[in-house]
Amino acid sequence: MIDQSDGVGAQAVQIVGDSEFLANGLAHQLRVLSEVTSVNLAVRVLCYDNPRTGEVKTVSESLTVQEVGDGCSPNQGFGHNHNFLFGTWPSSPSVILLNPDCLPVHGSIESLVRKFEEDSTIGIVEARQWPFEHPKHRDPVTGDTSWASGFFCLLSGPMMNAIGGFDPSYNMYLEDVDLSWTAWQSGFRVVYEPLAVGRHFTQSLFPRRDLLNVEQEMSLRNFLSIAYKFFGRQGFMRAYAMAEKQVSSEVLADATEGAKNDVIPYMRVANRRRHPMVGFSDVLIFEGLRK
Amino acid sequence: MKFWVAARDQSSAENFRIRNEHLHDVKIVFTDSLFQILDEIIASGEVACFLHDDVTVPHNFEEKISSFLSEAEVSWPSWGIAGNSGVLSLRLGGNQGSFVRFLSDPHGGPNFGGFDLPVQSVDGNTILLNSPKLKALGLSLPNFRGFQLYDLILSIEVLSLGLSVIASPKLAVYHDSKGSQSLFDDSTKSVGFNRYLYGKVKQSVISTLNGDISPGIFEDVQRGDLDLVRASLENASKGRSPKTLAIVTRSMPGRRAVRKRCIDSIDYLVEMGALSSSLAIRHLIYGTEKFEEAYEINSEYRDFRFIAESVPEGADTRSLLLVAAVQDVDADFFWFVDDDDWIFPSNFDLLGQALLCFPSNAVFAANSQHFHESLESSEYGRNEPASTFEARHLANVSAGYNPVPFCSVIYPKDALDDIDLSIGALTRYEDLALLAEALLRRRHPFFTLDRLIACVSVRRDDRSQTVIEPNRDEWNRNLADLTSVWTASDEFGWGRYLTSSLGSEDDDSSERMRALNRHYLSQRDDAIQQLDEIARSVSWRMTRPLRILKPVIRRLRHSRRS
Numbered sequence: 001m002i003d004q005s006d007g008v009g010a011q012a013v014q015i016v017g018d019s020e021f022l023a024n025g026l027a028h029q030l031r032v033l034s035e036v037t038s039v040n041l042a043v044r045v046l047c048y049d050n051p052r053t054g055e056v057k058t059v060s061e062s063l064t065v066q067e068v069g070d071g072c073s074p075n076q077g078f079g080h081n082h083n084f085l086f087g088t089w090p091s092s093p094s095v096i097l098l099n100p101d102c103l104p105v106h107g108s109i110e111s112l113v114r115k116f117e118e119d120s121t122i123g124i125v126e127a128r129q130w131p132f133e134h135p136k137h138r139d140p141v142t143g144d145t146s147w148a149s150g151f152f153c154l155l156s157g158p159m160m161n162a163i164g165g166f167d168p169s170y171n172m173y174l175e176d177v178d179l180s181w182t183a184w185q186s187g188f189r190v191v192y193e194p195l196a197v198g199r200h201f202t203q204s205l206f207p208r209r210d211l212l213n214v215e216q217e218m219s220l221r222n223f224l225s226i227a228y229k230f231f232g233r234q235g236f237m238r239a240y241a242m243a244e245k246q247v248s249s250e251v252l253a254d255a256t257e258g259a260k261n262d263v264i265p266y267m268r269v270a271n272r273r274r275h276p277m278v279g280f281s282d283v284l285i286f287e288g289l290r291k
Numbered sequence: 292m293k294f295w296v297a298a299r300d301q302s303s304a305e306n307f308r309i310r311n312e313h314l315h316d317v318k319i320v321f322t323d324s325l326f327q328i329l330d331e332i333i334a335s336g337e338v339a340c341f342l343h344d345d346v347t348v349p350h351n352f353e354e355k356i357s358s359f360l361s362e363a364e365v366s367w368p369s370w371g372i373a374g375n376s377g378v379l380s381l382r383l384g385g386n387q388g389s390f391v392r393f394l395s396d397p398h399g400g401p402n403f404g405g406f407d408l409p410v411q412s413v414d415g416n417t418i419l420l421n422s423p424k425l426k427a428l429g430l431s432l433p434n435f436r437g438f439q440l441y442d443l444i445l446s447i448e449v450l451s452l453g454l455s456v457i458a459s460p461k462l463a464v465y466h467d468s469k470g471s472q473s474l475f476d477d478s479t480k481s482v483g484f485n486r487y488l489y490g491k492v493k494q495s496v497i498s499t500l501n502g503d504i505s506p507g508i509f510e511d512v513q514r515g516d517l518d519l520v521r522a523s524l525e526n527a528s529k530g531r532s533p534k535t536l537a538i539v540t541r542s543m544p545g546r547r548a549v550r551k552r553c554i555d556s557i558d559y560l561v562e563m564g565a566l567s568s569s570l571a572i573r574h575l576i577y578g579t580e581k582f583e584e585a586y587e588i589n590s591e592y593r594d595f596r597f598i599a600e601s602v603p604e605g606a607d608t609r610s611l612l613l614v615a616a617v618q619d620v621d622a623d624f625f626w627f628v629d630d631d632d633w634i635f636p637s638n639f640d641l642l643g644q645a646l647l648c649f650p651s652n653a654v655f656a657a658n659s660q661h662f663h664e665s666l667e668s669s670e671y672g673r674n675e676p677a678s679t680f681e682a683r684h685l686a687n688v689s690a691g692y693n694p695v696p697f698c699s700v701i702y703p704k705d706a707l708d709d710i711d712l713s714i715g716a717l718t719r720y721e722d723l724a725l726l727a728e729a730l731l732r733r734r735h736p737f738f739t740l741d742r743l744i745a746c747v748s749v750r751r752d753d754r755s756q757t758v759i760e761p762n763r764d765e766w767n768r769n770l771a772d773l774t775s776v777w778t779a780s781d782e783f784g785w786g787r788y789l790t791s792s793l794g795s796e797d798d799d800s801s802e803r804m805r806a807l808n809r810h811y812l813s814q815r816d817d818a819i820q821q822l823d824e825i826a827r828s829v830s831w832r833m834t835r836p837l838r839i840l841k842p843v844i845r846r847l848r849h850s851r852r853s
Contacts, residue, residue, distance in 0.1 A: 028562035212495035
């Protein structure tokens, strides 16, 4: 039975991971969480390859954790899984998303919450990734940024309710960009908070040269899809032309088929109104895909 | 044991028998498909050796195979096939690539010796098959025909069953064939073969001894999930004896923030790195004095030891800490990660597997990265990624400079036992001294992996960081001492031998040489500038007539004497 308290008095935290993570990494992540903040945390965890609901467990005086999953079909992607978790506490003022391979550093939860409370129009607060920061533009004074990575960020509850959460059709990668652009178009700000830091030793920065990196493969497919969703046919053509310079025709054809058949037909209808913060110069994360 | 020989005709078969008359049980097979022979060998259910008809085996080949088989029971409990050359998942040495050869053929001779190595695939000239196991697990090759790719496909099938593929010097032979690159290239264009590869393995590029293969993409085929690199290491590690890796952090007082960061990264590896249960990790912290954070380290983290009592005045504490740790800790491997370094834990798993199945006396290295930081930002503050150090340059130690940071290298215990770092009064370069000792004098085998495993902080405003101290006198004095030791005897001769092979590198080592050249050119320019200043000086101009007359006078004197 899912805890109906909506984490009253506690900051909601959502983690999605697989069975191996639940067996091996979660305990360490929770221990770190309880050490790095004095904020009361209510953590909900979805095991995407074996979703089930368990009892609420107390990890420390200020941290409880509950595995939640009854009614969630096995893995339908990052966006779907986080939407499901958010659906279990829809009246939360905010939720923090935490990747299973990310460990916050001391004071980061407080920094995210503090930034969020500065301005009621803030929809997303993104933490800084350490040791390799995301190479993207943000305003050095306001912190405004075009998109926020979902590895460790705070999402406004009202924003999630207003825009319906993530578009689940991406399955994996770029749904965080979609959420950010939708937030901007819906009147919410997306801001970067460098005082909040997540240790994220992501392997995606160092893809093995002998493997076609899944992240890059899906990112390319979703890059074409998001271009179509927000900028229409012309956007798709522009994205295609950009991709053409970086990948082989075979890989691009595969990604195009995937976008046409597996993503675009299932996407939500986007607001294609122009917005200065919505544009895809910073989302070319498939760079380096094998030619 | 039976030797199955694939013969192209009667004459080749006869020649094989004459050259290899000491083999007792030879079965000659005339066939138009090597896949068929391999299937027959597996179906026989007996350990057997497959040979090409142009192979000449050494006189004691049967004894060597017996020796391999008895050792494999302990060393390679999961072995499926073995050969005499193959593709490694790590680089052999610094710049010798990923191919190991325990044979001679018209292309050349062996490039390694002394140890069996786990590989992704073997060359087909000689293959020892563990048929009882292969048959029991139901291995059968796909329905292909011909004389190409059977060795790669057999290796893939063996790995997919969870068994290991081994290259062994005990299977060394002479193979009188250059192979046919064009036949190999043609066969890799087969659609059936490419569909098989795509449906079997994760790799988009597969290394083979004959060149890389890219299987392409097939919409109607479910992509395979066998990672040849990982499987070659994981499968070979099965059933082998567990190993212990000691991670040793040398720490200084007043470095609470960076030390915590270093410890956090090692915790991450231990707790979340999904390492093999056969690899135990011990993390110890060593300091030179009983500094105030010692209690905190002991109570919050792990073993902390200070060696204040045993440090003679003026001694190099960094070397002493290193020596103390090696004497104290019972571990198979040592990884020195100083308190202002940190590790990149999520990339360590392949190297962790290699520690379990590569030679236990090998030195391992992987990539590392410098970050520019400031003291203020040195915990989890903003940083700026700087140089990357690639482990494949490790052999360049033989050119006399330090190719990789200390935290990039993992040493076996016996490379460190009885280590003497008291050369002169060494206070710098103990890492270079250790590397030279291990690779060039003790001649440990070494392997490298192209993955980032460690990060190094460079803090311009931190006066405790000797690596950036502007006065290089101490560094130069130490390098003079080391150079004197290295050149005093021929113990380091292997280093000179290795240096001669460095010319094949077309990468950052040449950049390093260019940097050195720039350094010398800048020294030359400085000297020219100083000379110009002298030439422009009044005193130099006033004495010019004397300098013109001097050679004339010298010639006159000389002519008088003669």
